[in-house]
Amino acid sequence: MAEIKKVAVIGSGVMGGAIAAHVANAGIPVVLLDVAAKEGDRSAIAKGAIDRLLKTDPAPFMHNKNARLITPGNLDDDLNLLADVDWIVEAIVERLDIKHALYEKLEKARKPGSIVSSNTSTIPLDKLVEGRSAEFQRDFVITHFFNPPRYMRLLELVVGKKTSPDVAKTIEKFCDVNLGKGVVHCHDTPGFIANRIGTFWIQQAINSAMDLGLTVEEADAVSGRPMGIPKTGVFGLVDLVGLDLMPHISASLLSTLPPKDAYRDIARDVPLFKKLIESGYTGRKGKGGFYRLDRTGGAKTKQTLDLVSGEYRNEQRAQLTALDASKAGGLKGLVTSDDKGGKFAWAVLSATLSYAADLVPEIADTVHDLDEGMRLGYAWKRGPFELIDELGTGWFADKLKAEGKPIPKMLAVANGRPFYRVENGKLQQLLPSGDYADIKRPDGVLLLADIKRASKPVAKNASAQLWDIGDGVLCLEFRSKMNSMDADIMAMIQRAIGTIGDGKSGPYKALVVYNEGDNFSVGANLGLALFALNLAMYPQVEEMVSGGQQTYKAMKYAPFPTVVAPFGMALGGGCEIVLHASAVQAHAELYIGLVEVGVGLIPGWGGCKEMIVRHQQNKKRPGGPMPAVGKAFEIISTATVSRSAAQAQEYLFLRDSDGITMNRDRLLADAKARALELSKDYKPPVAPEIRLPGPTAKAAFKLAVDGFVASGKATAYDQVVSDALGDILSGGNTDITEIKTEDDITALERAAFMKLVRNDGTVARIETMLETGKPLRN
Known part of the structure; x- marks a missing residue:
């Protein structure tokens, strides 16, 4: 080759x-x-x-x-x-x-x-x-x-x-x-997989919304997250792609599709859409589309298109029984709701899933190929055959039959059986022949999902699990909401350290920290923190901070290697565990940073200490004590987040020696291989000697932030948080002749953290973040 x-x-x-x-x-x-x-x-x-x-x-x-x-x-x-x-x-x-x-x-x-x-x-x-x-x-x-x-x-x-x-x-x-x-x-057929099914889905959704009298907001609320489709929904997606592109895609398909293809029955020219395109309302790249921002009077008001009148009006929140039914009863609850939202959901899914089930093996050999195409090309959470399995193949076929609709080919092959099953710990798919076959992963791909189907965890609690991934390597998986860090995760890290021991005399020799969520970790569990603060449970909060510091330090200096494999967002405490790893194998799409200042806090689990050390040891930095702590202050005080793993190396969240994996499916295998390589003659790192400039640096930090506040680039409470950060990074009452230990710096972290959590400004920032998902600029 x-x-x-x-x-x-x-x-x-x-x-x-x-x-x-x-x-x-x-x-x-x-x-x-x-x-x-x-x-x-x-x-x-x-x-x-x-x-x-x-x-x-x-x-x-x-x-x-x-x-x-x-x-x-x-x-x-x-x-x-x-x-x-x-x-x-x-x-x-x-x-x-x-x-x-x-x-x-x-x-x-x-x-x-x-x-x-x-x-x-x-x-x-x-x-x-x-x-x-x-x-x-x-x-x-x-x-x-x-x-x-x-x-x-x-x-x-x-x-x-x-x-x-x-x-x-x-x-x-x-x-x-x-x-x-x-x-x-894919087979050499019109639109291949994703655009063949995706174009049908978009057209069917638009038709059904207009026929059933749904608003743009209602259609997108139903066709988005409840169906496992990106939150844009169908109209938001068309705005993103470009309304002017849709007629070209449709015309291309119609020119090449087989004469009896179902898409021909639903393709429509909508005069309203033609008018929008001619007027420059082509979506996000134009003046707007189904959504637009009205900037009249200097304000930004989000508006949506009225599909009947063709005029814009202020956006309205969708209020549909089907949305509540979805929360209670999942996908089946959504499509069986008897309001217009439920009727819309069934009209869209019954047609789209039936269409997909008639295309195997015409456009690709297997149902898994079609599901992969829609997951990876249109960002669906589940492909069409996974959606049918969620509804039940027998239930879906019976409902189609009751409505006098034809049963598609692969649904007839299923005959009440699922398209996917687990047999002897292996995920299998139903073939057009009616037989099941194992789904084979490419060489070098190791999925935790596959390991979990075939084994039981070595240990587990409410927020984390330990899995044996073979060859003497344990994998620690976060499983809390949004993979937020909490006491249970800290306990499982300690459990892993105890289970692996010296990495030589037992069955295990290394640890990988990895999961298969949407993001690696969004940071500490703010909900638990706010609960404790509202009850003035300050000793418990300090115990949480101290426990995290001790756990990360124990992991860093363990006698065996820990390889952390982050991807997506790795924020706050999720960034700090990366900073304490023996090595990192990161996915290329890594958005990592210490963002605690946004909620009125400072990194409290050793993040400040690790950034000081990294910048002081950076051979590319200018000499002297100030440039290193100045750069660490800049990155932490501005809540800098990388836009890739490559940029994370520039900010020193990753080291030059850390690995980057381009394919997300290969991340676990690459991390395991790195852990095994390190375990051969592993020795924990030597504790650094830290020298900090003291009050001189603190004064310089304060002067810089005062300037930002005066110019309106920072708020009054930013100054409070920055002062606390300055106390840590300057080293407090010290100078460069004095050697500081890591414990000295983490003690400063704890003190600053506990000072801030007693401040109403920090509580307000945490409350706002939990309520709105956006930082409060107080």
Whole structure:
């Protein structure tokens, strides 16, 4: 199997540029070519695309320095740059004649054996390679990325009749391991998987909302979280994608779908939508869409479109019985509610799930492929067959039959059996043949969900569990709400330390801290903290702070290695456990930071101490005592959060030696491998000697914050919290001649923390965060 060391992207538009950026995120050099500009710099179009990418939000680059890996050029002068490229991605306009003309050029310029792929989702592969040589057809595939490529995990892979198996394997491995994609094999059919089902779902939801008289807010409230679909719901999603894009997707599908495809029966032209597009109301990228912000009089009022009158009005909260029924009875409660919300939910799901159940094996081989496509491409919590299983295949079929609707093919195959089952600890799926087969994970993928199906925890309590993940490695899993840190998690860390012991004489030799939630950890459990504060249970609060400090310190200096594997948000206490790890194996999408100042607190579980040490030991910092503590003060006082694991290394939340995994499904396996490697001759770290500048630094911090308060960039209570933070980072009444221990710094943390929790300003910040999810600027 060949190795991909350099990539070229042809076409620097929205998709092409973003694909190039994401390849650069993987540390791979990229050539980005577009048509030559008619005047001035002939490569200006590709260069302009790079400039645009650096300003785009959400950021296509995981770190701006990755832009240096992209070499811009043009198709007239720079085809020679393809001579050493291993993979060429075509991402140009969806016109077959223009693609064919490009491929003719590529065939002459590319090196023998280089892979060529198209990002198309509308043109069949057979049509794309018409007239090309046997060698070109052997090396050609479709790689359909989803927008934005950095954040959307799905990559639909289509191979041709003449595509080399080695080419398919090379692309699949690279997109999986290097780009972090969930690669799903699709058949060469219109829209592949996600857009085929997703477009049907959107159209059916819009039709049903209008037919049943739902408002935009009501339709999105029902079609969002209650169905396990992103909170945008259907109208919010169309605003995000672009209302003007929908007619093009529909027209493309209608031009290629089979004559009796169910989408043809529901496709509609809505005059209101056409009017919106013509008026520039194309969604978030335009003047608004189904939602808009009214800025009249300087205020920002969120408004929604009235689907009947076509006029905007202030947004209204959805009040539907179906939403309450969903909370009590789950998905079945939602679709059986007899109000218009329930009728809407059933109309959407019955049609969409039936459509999906008729598409296997037409568009892909298995139900799991379709579920993966919708989870990774449209961010559904559960795919269509998982949703049917939640309702019950027998129940779903009976309800369709009672309404005189046809039973789709795979539902008939199920005949009352589930699409997924666990057999001998293995997750299995129902095949079109009627047999069940194990779901096979790619090599190098280890999922905690699979381990949990096949075993029982070594230990558990209300907020955490310990799992044996093989080869002498234990995994500590958080399972509290939002993986918030509490006393039970601290107790389980201590339990793990005791269970592993010296890491040599027992069955276990290392610990991995990992879970498969939406986020690694959002920090300490603020609800419990507020409860204690309202009852003035200050000794219990101080015990919680002290207990966390002692637990993290015990983990840091344990005689065995602990590898923490964070992903998503790792905030506050979730960041602090990362800072105390022997090593970190982070997912590339890591949003980590010490954000306690937002709730009127300071990092109290050793976070301040660890940031002092890291900045003092940073070889890149300027000399002297002030730059290190000044940088730590800046990062903590502004609640700085990284926007990627690469940026987390810049802020020293991660060390240069810490690993980064691109594919979320590979994170646990990579963390386990790191733990096993460390365990071979592991020795705990040597305690640092800390020297701090004392009152001089405290005065400098206060002067800086006073300036921010005076200019309106910081509030009066920010000054109070910053003063407490300054007490810690300056070292208190000390100077650089005195050596401080870690315990000295954590004692300062405790004192500052307990001073702040007795302040009404901190209580108000905690209350506001719990009530609104937003910080109070008091």
